[in-house]
Amino acid sequence: MTTGRYGADDPESYERPRRRTRPRTKDRPSFDDAVPGVVVTVDRGRYTCRLTEDGAPEDDPTVVTSMKSRALGRKGVVVGDHVRIVGDVSGDPGSLARIVLVDERRTVLRRTADDDDPVERVVVANADQLVVVTALADPEPRQGLVDRALVAAYDAGMDPLLCLTKADLADPEPVLAGYRPLGVPYVVTQRGADVSEVLERLTGRTSVLLGHSGVGKSTLVNALVPDAFREVGVVNAHTGRGRHTSVSALMLALPGGGWIVDTPGIRSFGLNHVDVAQLIEAFPDLHELTETCPRACSHGEGEPECGLDDAEGTEVDRVRSFRRLLASREAGEQHY
Numbered sequence: 586m587t588t589g590r591y592g593a594d595d596p597e598s599y600e601r602p603r604r605r606t607r608p609r610t611k612d613r614p615s616f617d618d619a620v621p622g623v624v625v626t627v628d629r630g631r632y633t634c635r636l637t638e639d640g641a642p643e644d645d646p647t648v649v650t651s652m653k654s655r656a657l658g659r660k661g662v663v664v665g666d667h668v669r670i671v672g673d674v675s676g677d678p679g680s681l682a683r684i685v686l687v688d689e690r691r692t693v694l695r696r697t698a699d700d701d702d703p704v705e706r707v708v709v710a711n712a713d714q715l716v717v718v719t720a721l722a723d724p725e726p727r728q729g730l731v732d733r734a735l736v737a738a739y740d741a742g743m744d745p746l747l748c749l750t751k752a753d754l755a756d757p758e759p760v761l762a763g764y765r766p767l768g769v770p771y772v773v774t775q776r777g778a779d780v781s782e783v784l785e786r787l788t789g790r791t792s793v794l795l796g797h798s799g800v801g802k803s804t805l806v807n808a809l810v811p812d813a814f815r816e817v818g819v820v821n822a823h824t825g826r827g828r829h830t831s832v833s834a835l836m837l838a839l840p841g842g843g844w845i846v847d848t849p850g851i852r853s854f855g856l857n858h859v860d861v862a863q864l865i866e867a868f869p870d871l872h873e874l875t876e877t878c879p880r881a882c883s884h885g886e887g888e889p890e891c892g893l894d895d896a897e898g899t900e901v902d903r904v905r906s907f908r909r910l911l912a913s914r915e916a917g918e919q920h921y
């Protein structure tokens with residue numbers, strides 16, 4: 586085992602351990618032949634993926650049904666995940682491919698653990714905008730739910746967009762008044778109306794549409810993506826709630842580029858983990874005010890020596906609205 590010019594007894598002749606000490610067979614396969622795609626819906630262990638080079642929708646895409654490869658172990662795969670796929674990626678009827686890699690997620694939207702499922706789960710990955718869809722009437726808007734959704738958006742690092750539907754039934758102003766101080770962007774829509782303003786906000790981005798049953802989400806999705814074939818439910822005259830006509834989250838390509846994710850499955854959010862320090866970063870001016878706060882200040886109403894109490898002028902309304910968002914985290918209203 587000697588090499589070079591040293592003799593067998595020379596200490597320098599000993600073979601040093603190489604950097605790679607584990608057997609080569611443990612190396613992961615490189616998946617050189619894997620093709621990139623994005624997960625558009627998940628149903629009982631089957632992942633529907635659209636093949637796409639750069640994560641953007643392509644015209645006339647190949648749609649591939651896949652399963653998770655064993656290499657992924659317990660790692661979850663969710664709608665919006667950018668993945669690599671091997672095997673039969675023809676998309677032919679009856680074909681089945683395998684997802685072998687999941688790219689790092691830019692954002693995650695979680696839903697709360699609930700009675701049916703005790704684990705808090707990621708439901709959508711890589712979305713950059715959360716569209717909170719609320720009807721102006723039938724069913725009545727519920728500020729607490731909108732507040733909770735906004736907290737979830739800021740926490741997930743997503744931009745919020747308030748979408749007020751059924752403008753033919755009520756004036757949007759009272760709802761907007763609660764969000765204007767926070768500068769939350771909004772659009773107002775109604776059935777049959779021009780949706781170009783909404784489209785403009787969505788084009789080129791990945792937006793999650795969130796709203797409880799009956800607010801007109803399917804009607805809106807149909808207007809935005811004419812061939813979405815979403816079933817439009819009927820609001821129950823007694824409860825004001827709609828029938829649950831859609832089941833799993835579904836990502837649809839917008840005609841002008843970008844994606845929308847319809848999420849009938851999300852009924853509540855995981856806000857327990859939301860940290861106030863993280864939330865306030867979405868409001869740089871308020872963040873600045875809190876620099877004088879005592880350590881561990883919760884910035885809530887009545888907190889002693891909280892810097893937010895120094896707000897003046899228009900900031901006062903902003904602080905009040907921000908504190909309402911903070912309080913919504915603990916609200917009894919758990920379900921969206």
Ligand SMILES: Nc1nc2c(ncn2[C@@H]2O[C@H](COP(=O)(O)OP(=O)(O)OP(=O)(O)O)[C@@H](O)[C@H]2O)c(=O)[nH]1
Nearest residue numbers: 751775776798799800801802803804817818827828
């Ligand atoms: N007056 C009025 N009714 C609307 C409008 N948009 C939708 N609707 C009605 O409201 C009801 C619910 O609409 P959907 O689009 O099914 O609501 P959804 O939020 O998708 O409800 P789910 O499918 O149950 O999740 C339907 O009867 C629609 O026709 C609107 O702008 N104005």
